[in-house]
Amino acid sequence: EDQVTQSPEALRLQEGESSSLNCSYTVSGLRGLFWYRQDPGKGPEFLFTLYSAGEEKEKERLKATLTKKESFLHITAPKPEDSATYLCAVPFVAAGNKLTFGGGTRVLVKP
């Protein structure tokens, strides 16, 4: 069964303190891994799609990487505005393009 697990569940950082979030997955025939950012009470905002092991993508202070079993979201020198829940998801192609989400990592960056 396709599964997505994120760790840690929560992360408290000081402004400027870099860290990494983990997303591990078990899925047959990966067709992409997606990272989203979600602010409280709002819909997920698309960040990155990674398709193959070794691929990396960057956006401002965020960098996503992918291996055959997991993905990392690196936050470099975070600012308070980076505080959010970060979700990763993989498509379950046997049910159309259904996304299976991890439980998310809640990141709080304190000034």
Add this chain to the structure above:
Amino acid sequence: ETGVTQSPTHLIKTRGQQVTLRCSSQSGHNTVSWYQQALGQGPQFIFQYYREEENGRGNFPPRFSGLQFPNYSSELNVNALELDDSALYLCASSSGLAGGETQYFGPGTRLLVL
């Protein structure tokens, strides 16, 4: 380019009532997926519509039903509401069914069942 929109933003219902939530997909997208997100959890897939046909359903009872219209907008209907149906309901649009297409989410509808 208009993004995904949802209405209403908030809704309060009582147990046993019925509710209809609406979603307008992003321009150029023909696929709409619905998700339920309980507090503190990741979104759970309800079902997906592609060109007005249901294309995949998650582990939700039949009282959760949907429609997609010719303009690719969509509705989610929930009958006989239960307290556990209280959640953020998210709509996402994408283009095609090859797998791996990016899904873009709307702002969600917060449903509270009393």
